[in-house]
Amino acid sequence: MTSTKKVARVMLNTKKNFLKYLFLTTGIFAFLVSIALYCSQPLSWFDIPIIFLMYGTSIWVAEIFLQKLVDKTVLIPQLKTLSSNPRVAILYFTCDDVVEKCISKLKNQTYNCDIFVLDDSTQPELIKIVDKYGYHTIRRSTRTYNKSGALYEWLEKYGRSYDYFVTYDADSEMPPNSIYDLLLFAETPENSDIVIFQTSLHCSKAKTSITKIFGLLQNIDSVCWAKTRTYVGNAIWFGHNALCRTAPFLQIDVRKNFISEDFAISCELIEQGYRIVTVPIVTYEGIPNNLQSYLKRSMRWFNGGHESLKLMTKNLPFSVNYFLWTNIYYHITLITMPIFILVFVFDKSFIYSFQLSVIFWVWFWLLSFLVPNFYNRKVRAKWRTSLVIEGIFVTTAVYLVMSLYEWKAFVLWLLRKKPQFTITPKIELTILKNSSKYLIPLVLFLFILGCGIVSYNQNAILYGISWFPIMLFSPVTLYFADR
Numbered sequence: 001m002t003s004t005k006k007v008a009r010v011m012l013n014t015k016k017n018f019l020k021y022l023f024l025t026t027g028i029f030a031f032l033v034s035i036a037l038y039c040s041q042p043l044s045w046f047d048i049p050i051i052f053l054m055y056g057t058s059i060w061v062a063e064i065f066l067q068k069l070v071d072k073t074v075l076i077p078q079l080k081t082l083s084s085n086p087r088v089a090i091l092y093f094t095c096d097d098v099v100e101k102c103i104s105k106l107k108n109q110t111y112n113c114d115i116f117v118l119d120d121s122t123q124p125e126l127i128k129i130v131d132k133y134g135y136h137t138i139r140r141s142t143r144t145y146n147k148s149g150a151l152y153e154w155l156e157k158y159g160r161s162y163d164y165f166v167t168y169d170a171d172s173e174m175p176p177n178s179i180y181d182l183l184l185f186a187e188t189p190e191n192s193d194i195v196i197f198q199t200s201l202h203c204s205k206a207k208t209s210i211t212k213i214f215g216l217l218q219n220i221d222s223v224c225w226a227k228t229r230t231y232v233g234n235a236i237w238f239g240h241n242a243l244c245r246t247a248p249f250l251q252i253d254v255r256k257n258f259i260s261e262d263f264a265i266s267c268e269l270i271e272q273g274y275r276i277v278t279v280p281i282v283t284y285e286g287i288p289n290n291l292q293s294y295l296k297r298s299m300r301w302f303n304g305g306h307e308s309l310k311l312m313t314k315n316l317p318f319s320v321n322y323f324l325w326t327n328i329y330y331h332i333t334l335i336t337m338p339i340f341i342l343v344f345v346f347d348k349s350f351i352y353s354f355q356l357s358v359i360f361w362v363w364f365w366l367l368s369f370l371v372p373n374f375y376n377r378k379v380r381a382k383w384r385t386s387l388v389i390e391g392i393f394v395t396t397a398v399y400l401v402m403s404l405y406e407w408k409a410f411v412l413w414l415l416r417k418k419p420q421f422t423i424t425p426k427i428e429l430t431i432l433k434n435s436s437k438y439l440i441p442l443v444l445f446l447f448i449l450g451c452g453i454v455s456y457n458q459n460a461i462l463y464g465i466s467w468f469p470i471m472l473f474s475p476v477t478l479y480f481a482d483r
Contacts, residue, residue, distance in 0.1 A: 076191065076277055079184045086163035086187065088113045088179060091154060093147055093240070094170040095120040098129050099286065102173055106135065111180040113166070116158070118150040147239065148261035152254050159246050169240035171286025173204060181281050182243040195274035196266070197243040198235055203287040209481035210294065210398060211287045213391045218287070234319050235278040237266040241285060248274055259304035263324070267311045270320055291401070291438055291482045298334075298402045302409040305331045335410060337403040338445065341471070345452040345460045394481050396467070397474035404441045439475050446472060 090106055090113045098121065106115050117137040119130050130137055138154060145152065151167075159165075164186060166179055182197050200222045203215035237244075239262030248269060256264040266276055288294040308324040316324075450472075453460045461468055 076185055076194075076279060077188045079188050082180070082183055082187060084187065085112075086183065087161065088183070088243075089158065089162045089165045090115045090168060090179075091151070091165050092117045092135070092168040092170070092172075093150060094118070094126075094130065095143070095147075096123050096126055097121075097170040098126050099171045100129055102168070102171055102286075103130065103133060103135075105173060106133075106168070108176050109174070109179050110176050111183065113179060114162075116154060118154060120146075120150060145255040145257060146259075146261065148254050148256045148258075148265065151249075155246070155249055155254065159250050162246050164243055165246055166243050167240045169285065171204070172240050173284040174199070174241060175283065178281055178283055179243065182279065185279050186243055186245070193273070193275050194277055195245050195248045195269050196237045196276040198237055198276065198278045199241045199281045199283040200278060201238065201241055201285050202282050204284045206287065207289055208483060209390060209394050210291065210478075211289055213394045214294075214398070215287050217395075234270055234317050235276050236320065236323050237262050237276055241283040248272065258307050259300065260307050263304075263308065263311060263327075267313075267316060267320065267324075270317065271313075271315050291398070291478055294398065295402065295405045295438060298405055299409040302331050302406055303413065306413070331406060334399070334403040334406040337399065338407065341449065342452075345449050345457055393470055393473065393477045396470050397477040397481070400445075400471060400474050401439070401442045401478065404445060408441075439478060442478075443475055446474070 088111065090109070092103060092106055092115065094103075094117065098119075103117070115135045117130055117133075117135045119127065119137050119139050120143050121127050121130065138150070138157075140150060140153065143149065154165075164183070166174075166182070168174070178199065182199070185191055185197050186194070202219045202222055203211070206212035206215045249265075252265075252268050252272065254261075254265055258264040270276065288297050305327050308327045312321050312324050
């Protein structure tokens with residue numbers, strides 16, 4: 001047995017505490033770093049955004065490095081061949097967002113499956129695309145409960161005729177042998193308590209700098225999730241690119257009045273005693289192809305993110321509650337980002353931010369060069385120096401404008417009180433005609449900062465020299481990166 005396997009098996013004996021250790025160690029790390037930064041003066045409420053940012057960075061780094069200690073061969077047993085032929089249905093969900101190259105590939109699976117298209121579309125031209133392929137299409141008169149409502153109707157009408165179903169979003173793509181490989185996991189007797197086999201989600205081919213950078217980061221993150229989340233006992237269902245056992249779904253009411261209905265269903269199934277795992281099978285999903293799509297998705301995720309608070313209960317394993325917390329934490333971090341920047345400019349006592357900015361960027365550069373060494377040659381080859389520099393400019397610009405739209409989503413949520421369900425654009429869109437519409441908040445924010453620097457705190461440029469100029473170039477970066 002290799003040393004890696006020995007370490008993995010030792011950790012397996014304490015898997016229930018794995019994320020607790022991760023949570024505590026990263027928290028202690030962030031706390032110690034904060035104390036080291038601010039030992040020269042007392043902490044104030046202005047420091048809260050910084051602590052959030054440091055803690056979030058610590059969690060991500062810890063997961064990346066700790067996942068290397070987990071040997072995937074000891075995670076989930078798998079058959080070599082199928083001894084039976086369970087009935088499987090493919091469910092392709094679409095609502096005015098059908099992607100023709102994806103729907104055309106549904107019949108390419110090597111395992112024999114029945115194909116259903118659950119179409120809530122209202123646009124005639126998109127309905128024609130769906131009908132062109134002749135699949136068994138189910139349409140509803142209303143969109144009650146959104147996606148979970150469509151799933152409920154299918155389960156009631158057809159669910160008892162199938163052992164499994166595979167969920168596709170409009171932009172999902174699965175290699176031809178994916179369903180057969182998933183069944184090798186599902187049909188293993190030791191896995192009978194696993195209700196959902198979530199695949200490792202990678203992004204489809206990138207077309208712009210934004211999609212290239214964020215797609216590669218998502219692929220790396222997906223590798224970590226496939227190991228660490230499953231290793232501690234439970235992963236989470238993302239609603240698509242997954243094989244699901246039909247019987248447990250028939251035992252619950254899948255109709256959820258949630259934007260993140262997949263999380264709500266996952267939590268109920270786990271509370272019923274079932275497990276959800278992520279298996280090392282790579283499938284693909286579309287990635288927002290421009291800034292407009294990213295911002296729409298960010299606002300939708302915010303509306304769904306705060307729902308995680310309702311789902312966190314003592315009946316759920318720590319690993320699931322931890323995931324729900326990180327989902328909330330992501331949005332808190334984005335909301336605190338503009339606060340930190342404004343305080344940096346308009347509070348002259350904030351000069352120790354120079355130490356913080358240097359540490360952040362040294363940390364980021366180390367990650368940029370070290371993280372790819374944990375993966376295969378193909379990933380390392382893509383992660384060249386020029387891409388790292390490009391990534392610094394693009395991620396700074398995108399997260400800054402996303403943080404402003406998070407505030408917009410937050411205010412709308414306060415006024416409406418009820419989350420609004422929006423569809424993330426998946427069809428090829430262009431932002432060339434409307435770029436100013438989405439960059440106006442960013443330009444106004446930078447204008448306010450510029451006025452503050454010129455009239456109030458000229459030292460801000462000096463103390464933020466490692467990141468402030470990059471941020472000021474954000475509109476230009478987005479203009480070119482979005483093409």
